[in-house]
Amino acid sequence: MFTSDLTVNEFVLVDEAGFEPLGMVMGSSIYHIGYQQSAWSKNQEMTVLSQAMYNARELAMTRMEEEADALKADGIIGVRLEVKHAEWGQHLAEFIAIGTAVRSKDGSSHRTIKNMPFTSDLSGQDFWTLMKTGYRPVSLVMGSCVYHIAHQGMMQALRQVGQNQEMTIYTQGLYDARELAMERMQLEASELKAEGIVGVHLHESTHQWGSHVIEFFAVGTAVKRFQDSQLTAPSLVLPMTDPGL
Amino acid sequence: MPWFRRNASTPNPEVVKLSQNLQSTFRQYSAETEAQMQKDRDALDSGHIPEAAEARIKRTLAKELPWMSTLDIPDLYLADEIRMTPLVQVTGSCFYRAASDMNGRVYLDSNYDAANLVHAYYRAKNDAVFRLLQEAGLSGGHAVVDAKFRFAREDRHTIECSVIGTAVHFEGLRPPKTPLLSPLSGEEFYKLLMKGFIPVNYCLGYHWHCMPVGYRTRSIGSVWNFQNQELTSVTKRFSDTRHYAIQQMVSDARGGPRVDGFVGVSVETKIEETELRIYGNYGGGMGFGMMGNGITIDGTFYPFGAEGSCEVPAYNLEFFATGAGIARMGSGRLTRKDVSTYLSALN
Numbered sequence: 001m002f003t004s005d006l007t008v009n010e011f012v013l014v015d016e017a018g019f020e021p022l023g024m025v026m027g028s029s030i031y032h033i034g035y036q037q038s039a040w041s042k043n044q045e046m047t048v049l050s051q052a053m054y055n056a057r058e059l060a061m062t063r064m065e066e067e068a069d070a071l072k073a074d075g076i077i078g079v080r081l082e083v084k085h086a087e088w089g090q091h092l093a094e095f096i097a098i099g100t101a102v103r104s105k106d107g108s109s110h111r112t113i114k115n116m117p118f119t120s121d122l123s124g125q126d127f128w129t130l131m132k133t134g135y136r137p138v139s140l141v142m143g144s145c146v147y148h149i150a151h152q153g154m155m156q157a158l159r160q161v162g163q164n165q166e167m168t169i170y171t172q173g174l175y176d177a178r179e180l181a182m183e184r185m186q187l188e189a190s191e192l193k194a195e196g197i198v199g200v201h202l203h204e205s206t207h208q209w210g211s212h213v214i215e216f217f218a219v220g221t222a223v224k225r226f227q228d229s230q231l232t233a234p235s236l237v238l239p240m241t242d243p244g245l
Numbered sequence: 246m247p248w249f250r251r252n253a254s255t256p257n258p259e260v261v262k263l264s265q266n267l268q269s270t271f272r273q274y275s276a277e278t279e280a281q282m283q284k285d286r287d288a289l290d291s292g293h294i295p296e297a298a299e300a301r302i303k304r305t306l307a308k309e310l311p312w313m314s315t316l317d318i319p320d321l322y323l324a325d326e327i328r329m330t331p332l333v334q335v336t337g338s339c340f341y342r343a344a345s346d347m348n349g350r351v352y353l354d355s356n357y358d359a360a361n362l363v364h365a366y367y368r369a370k371n372d373a374v375f376r377l378l379q380e381a382g383l384s385g386g387h388a389v390v391d392a393k394f395r396f397a398r399e400d401r402h403t404i405e406c407s408v409i410g411t412a413v414h415f416e417g418l419r420p421p422k423t424p425l426l427s428p429l430s431g432e433e434f435y436k437l438l439m440k441g442f443i444p445v446n447y448c449l450g451y452h453w454h455c456m457p458v459g460y461r462t463r464s465i466g467s468v469w470n471f472q473n474q475e476l477t478s479v480t481k482r483f484s485d486t487r488h489y490a491i492q493q494m495v496s497d498a499r500g501g502p503r504v505d506g507f508v509g510v511s512v513e514t515k516i517e518e519t520e521l522r523i524y525g526n527y528g529g530g531m532g533f534g535m536m537g538n539g540i541t542i543d544g545t546f547y548p549f550g551a552e553g554s555c556e557v558p559a560y561n562l563e564f565f566a567t568g569a570g571i572a573r574m575g576s577g578r579l580t581r582k583d584v585s586t587y588l589s590a591l592n
Contacts, residue, residue, distance in 0.1 A: 190309075197312070199316070
């Protein structure tokens with residue numbers, strides 16, 4: 001007997017794509033995030049915090065993959081990776097990864113080059129479409145960077161009174177943090193020999209570190225081509241209602 | 246998984262192994278990193294993009310790194326259908342500070358408009374877009390699709406605009422000098438192309454206005470007024486500001502490629518209660534309402550106190566409209582020739 005959080009539509013399409021659900025899998029990590037003093041007037045990466053966010057997510061993901069491996073799954077779809085800050089402990093955060101383990105019905109292997117199940121945040125519908133376009137998911141890849149954006153000194157602020165001007169120090173800090181997060185995500189995908197990353201989302205959050213410390217978190221599904229596209233030309237169908245109306 | 250069922254491959258929380266490549270990206274703050282940051286700030290000041298962004302685009306195009314895209318799976322499928330290839334993810338950001346007094350309050354002009362704040366919104370958006378299109382141009386893209394904008398205001402007067410999208414290439418066409426920009430999803434882009442339109446620009450209409458409210462208007466909103474009554478003077482200002490913001494959005498489209506109309510226009514409005522200090526003696530000064538004659542929107546007069554100023558109740562009114570500018574190129578599904586003709590006209 002299997003468990004899954006797939007909707008009926010997703011379940012049917014996953015079946016159409018040649019996969020069967022095996023069960024819901026989960027990994028978690030309750031992690032104490034360390035402390036790092038930032039320099040008030042400097043832009044800098046908070047490496048201790050970046051490493052903490054990385055380590056805890058990796059632990060949660062690896063534990064989920066291990067559960068799927070125990071089920072002899074080919075992959076995990078619909079992965080949700082959440083971070084919750086615990087109210088019962090200072091600097092404690094709960095990292096949870098949850099998804100549905102699936103296996104190919106024809107016995108062909110879709111595991112990663114590290115012989116672990118693939119992971120993906122794609123829905124059942126997206127998974128079906130991706131497989132039909134001739135690509136397969138390789139792994140959920142992510143990049144994280146916790147960054148301290150410099151504060152302005154008193155003299156600097158006084159010099160700016162009455163002037164319209166760009167705050168280049170903020171812009172550069174934002175660029176630096178975002179580029180580091182994206183570079184890390186691309187490196188993860190590159191190590192798994194993926195060709196591209198689809199559905200990239202960039203999340204910016206201050207968590208509990210105050211307004212000048214931000215985390216850039218980039219996440220997407222790394223993909224690789226494995227066959228020619230089997231999709232036929234689409235026809236234009238316009239719904240009579242728009243979502244949200 | 247319970248601890249007693251874990252096998253040898255179970256991760257040890259003490260040692261999470263990141264690859265060497267990944268590990269090398271964690272750099273401690275040093276004189277070297279500071280020098281690089283200064284270089285990037287100079288690049289931004291002189292109208293260029295930071296080195297890391299340029300390197301990412303070049304390495305992705307050289308296939309040293311996998312391509313990445315904000316497009317989701319159905320979007321990618323439709324992109325493939327119209328021979329539109331995603332090249333690289335592109336970004337742009339700008340923090341722009343509006344002129345303020347020593348207490349961080351923005352200046353108002355004689356019409357009680359926050360002209361500096363309005364200017365800051367446009368500069369933040371224009372600079373972010375310029376940087377985004379620079380990245381797209383570097384990749385040889387024809388357009389940026391699925392551009393997601395984020396505006397934020399910090400400390401009352403610092404505006405952040407960030408945008409992330411996917412640079413795309415149309416097979417067999419020469420790229421324009423400045424790539425097109427579409428805030429619409431890949432699916433919406435596809436639908437418009439099927440109907441003879443192409444999204445070409447993202448436009449902003451922003452206006453901020455302060456309304457000093459007189460006794461007459463205040464008395465309408467008083468708890469002792471039991472009548473149904475419209476606040477006509479407030480309604481009129483509200484309407485004028487909205488018209489002005491939409492007009493500004495239309496003007497914003499004029500600087501770029503030809504726009505025949507807008508789709509997906511969203512309008513956000515905000516009204517907040519505030520107090521306005523009006524100085525009677527002089528035209529310059531500090532803070533809100535540095536100029537004025539004490540006349541409010543309903544024509545009533547607030548008497549100046551002994552110190553030559555008065556505190557007037559007011560409403561701050563903010564209008565924020567954005568939309569995707571589209572151009573008509575044909576009456577049915579667009580051909581390569583249609584797009585080529587339009588792009589050639591831009592060069």
